[in-house]
Amino acid sequence: DAGVIQSPRHEVTEMGQEVTLRCKPISGHNSLFWYRQTMMRGLELLIYFNNNVPIDDSGMPEDRFSAKMPNASFSTLKIQPSEPRDSAVYFCASNHLHRDYAYNEQFFGPGTRLTVL
Amino acid sequence: KQEVTQIPAALSVPEGENLVLNCSFTDSAIYNLQWFRQDPGKGLTSLLLIQSSQREQTSGRLNASLDKSSGRSTLYIAASQPGDSATYLCAVSHGQNFVFGPGTRLSVLP
Numbered sequence: 001d002a003g004v005i006q007s008p009r010h011e012v013t014e015m016g017q018e019v020t021l022r023c024k025p026i027s028g029h030n031s032l033f034w035y036r037q038t039m040m041r042g043l044e045l046l047i048y049f050n051n052n053v054p055i056d057d058s059g060m061p062e063d064r065f066s067a068k069m070p071n072a073s074f075s076t077l078k079i080q081p082s083e084p085r086d087s088a089v090y091f092c093a094s095n096h097l098h099r100d101y102a103y104n105e106q107f108f109g110p111g112t113r114l115t116v117l
Numbered sequence: 118k119q120e121v122t123q124i125p126a127a128l129s130v131p132e133g134e135n136l137v138l139n140c141s142f143t144d145s146a147i148y149n150l151q152w153f154r155q156d157p158g159k160g161l162t163s164l165l166l167i168q169s170s171q172r173e174q175t176s177g178r179l180n181a182s183l184d185k186s187s188g189r190s191t192l193y194i195a196a197s198q199p200g201d202s203a204t205y206l207c208a209v210s211h212g213q214n215f216v217f218g219p220g221t222r223l224s225v226l227p
Contacts, residue, residue: 004160031213043206043217056214091160101148101212102168108153108161 002026004109006092012115018080021112024073025094033093033106034067034077043091049075050097082116089113119144121209121218129224134197138221140190140207147209150190152181155204155220164205165192197225 005024013019025032033048047057049069057067064083069075079086092109120143130136140150149168153161165174165181167190173182180193190207204220 033213033215042219045215048213050213093161097213101210102170104149104210104213105151105163105166106161106208106215107163110160113158 004092004094004107006090006109006112008112009110010113010115012117013082014117015083016081017116018078019082019086019114019116021077021090021092021114023075023077023092023109025075025092026107027073029094029096029107030072031095031097031104032069032075033095034075035091035093037089037091037111046077079114082114084116087114087116119209119211119216121207121216123205123207123218123221125221126219127222127224129226130197131226132197132199134225135193135195136197136223138192138194138205138223140192140218142188142190142209142216144209144211145185145188147185147211149210150181150183151208151210151215152179152190152192153206153208155206157203161206194223197223199225199227201225 007022034046037043046059047067052069067077089111091111093106095106122141124139151166152164155161167174167183178195183190202225204222206220208215208217
């Protein structure tokens with residue numbers, strides 16, 4: 001199994017530019033999560049999808065952030081326009097949603113390190 | 118609102134020591150607790166998942182316990198090795214909403 005795949009691994013951009021991060025979940029998983037990790041705030045959930053449908057986007061910091069999941073094997077997180085305070089590591093995770101939540105185990109991708117100058 | 122804390126924030130031990138990492142959470146209405154390992158510049162690797170009805174889980178030299186009523190979990194690492202050096206995070210689940218602790222940075226000295 002290839003695991004969760006994220007691209008790019010590193011992204012350096014200038015303030016005001018659009019940034020698109022990509023994620024391919026583990027095959028067969030039906031839930032996908034986007035997280036942001038910073039030294040100050042730790043790991044924060046931004047949004048998650050069940051069966052390609054956004055369920056909870058309350059963690060998305062502002063309207064500059066948007067996420068889509070057009071099919072079961074692909075998701076994007078877009079920041080437009082980007083700002084220096086968006087610099088962080090962005091992780092994608094996936095799991096197989098069980099009826100009994102006790103069985104839900106998350107698997108993470110390697111992350112995208114974003115630097116906005 | 119669920120809050121997850123981990124003590125200590127950092128720990129340095131000589132190789133071969135047994136050690137315990139702690140995780141505390143304020144809301145005991147959780148479905149499970151998961152321990153992860155994160156190496157510098159890498160993603161999170163799942164180590165152990167304890168369901169809310171379970172008391173402990175074991176994998177090799179790792180043993181995790183859960184006391185849901187008191188809001189505590191411990192990760193026990195036996196006979197530590199330099200390769201165990203990493204940051205260890207715990208996460209509690211409320212359905213599909215996972216709340217993470219800040220992590221404990223472990224250094225095992227040869």
